[in-house]
Amino acid sequence: MSNWMDRGLGFAVPLLIALSVSALVLLAIGESPLDTFSLMLTEGFGSPRRLASTLSAATPLLFTAVATAICFRAGVFNVGVDGAFLIGGLAAVVAGFSLPAELGWALAPLCLAIGSVFGAAWLFVPGWLLARLEVDEVVSTLMLNFIAVAITGYLVNGPFLSRQSGNNVTPPVHEAAELSRLMPPATLHSGFLLAIALLAAYAFWTRRTPAGLEGAWVGLNRRFSRMVGVSVQRTIILAMVLSGVVGGLGGAAHGLGQLYRFTDGFSAGYGFTGMAVALLAHNSPLGMLIGAILFGALASAGTTIQLFSDIPLDLVNIIQGIVMIFAVIELGRISIRRRAKA
């Protein structure tokens, strides 16, 4: 079973149960489950345009899932990817409209780099606190999420507020800072390719590099790792910083490729959905790809089916909620195992 799950099929059971429950709900409200699910399938994957829309919705989740997995496999319970996403996103967007547009093609990569640096710095703090002072990372990273929401909320409502409008948005980034679209007019942008590249790099890092393997050892057994000469402290900080790099890049790509500015509601809880994806995929690259696409399809199709049916958004919330329950169970399982080890 565990082996199956590690191969990326950890979604099958939760999804089947979620679909069964929502089928019952649909029957209860007098809608046909079959029609609804086939409509969702069509809206999610039925044409290249719909697929692009799904992948576009999956893009931020790919970043946040990888960012989460980097930490989780090293036994670091970082739940602060959403914060890194926000901080990296705002930093990249601010760079994108305040750096000179004359930088031309160099502007977009520069902004991405700035986003990743801010994300890394953001998660370095709880990483250092955990490694040196054993400050519980679940608490510190969870708190940091609230701080990130407060800081970005303050900045976008104050110093970085677009004077063109009374609402909570920054000015748009320069055109040169925008990430190009892959198949216009669909909103799928090159940030998706970056996410896929990161996913591949993650797969390589976890399996083929000493640092990646050490991370897994630390995750499995800290005492053993120490005995064989792995620096647990360094591994923890490295995992947090890399997670921040990926989370910050995710926010930067979302800002430069999807929204072109920072607004209130910049992250629709991507960090938490990404965490569920990583948990259910047991940190496996293929599993995370499947999971992110599933959640992306659910978000995208769940919205557009409302154009063609009377199915409310609540259906998506039911499906997503049930799948999330399994993620939480998984989280509980890991944390019990971890407490037993300590």
Add this chain to the structure above:
Amino acid sequence: MTFKKLLAGVALSLVAVPALAADAPVAMIVAQGGLGDGSWNDTANAGFEAGIAETGLEGRAIESNDVVAQGEEIMRRAADSNFGLVLSLEYAHGEPMEALAPDYPDTSWAIFNQVRPGANIASVLFGEHQGSYLAGVLAAKMTTTEGIEGINPEAILGVIPAVKSPGIDKFVVGFIQGARSVNPDIEVKVGYSESFGDPTKGEQMANAMFESGADIVYHVAGGTGLGVIAAAEASGHYAIGVDTNQDGLAPGHVLTSMIKRVDVATEELIKAYAADKFPGGQTLTFGLPENGVGLTEMEFTKDIIPAEYLEAVEAAKAGIISGDIEVWDVSSQGYPDFYK
């Protein structure tokens, strides 16, 4: 009256019958916060449903958990699927709508609280300066009235706007103008909170104003204003709410709220569309004459407000509608001499 209605009915049916009339369905994208927010989205949806019921068109309200990022995909999907009119309540959809509307010349689009160019886009603004004028009239009348708890004899009012921008100062200037129409020597303290989302700061600023003699403070500051209302309640003074009916947030301490009737706008847009008279390329302002702004019913405060004050507000409203009173609109006229 009945005859007029009859005539209007005949006129409407004449317009509605020809094959020209729009019959493609209508979609309305619900903004962040979703339906059930008791505010902007719900108000708009009430007008949307009324418009749909009245025209017999097919209409769908679209919600998304990720409405900011998915905006463009939803709008394109709706237009590709032959929806004839797409309204978005989400402020962040203005830019993508402007960019994609030329790709769908046969679809009508509508956006709120901003002006977007495009032959098939209707931009909807509200006459907040006019509604604020009425709030100013009421506040100026109240502030020197003896015998009302929380009101001192000094002719001092306060305004806490979020940021110095034409869109926000439109409220401020309208309020000051209304207050001065009652008492030319009235002092209106203005303090910018520099934030829409900082209730603590709003509370501190409102308290400072109350301590220096103001007894009624109008907020134009979104979430920051919740602190203004909290301060009014704690200190026993008064706040004036904005955008939606905030009277119930601190019953008895929110004198009134300057409300935007987005429901009137959504209903009118759908009816215009159904009658094949969609105002594409136009900027519509829903002010007092259009019933697009106004004060609340003052459910919790009407007992302490003398009837003659309400009559003065009604008189000011009639004056604005008839054109006898012109309220300065910072967003279209720039800043007046009395407020720079």
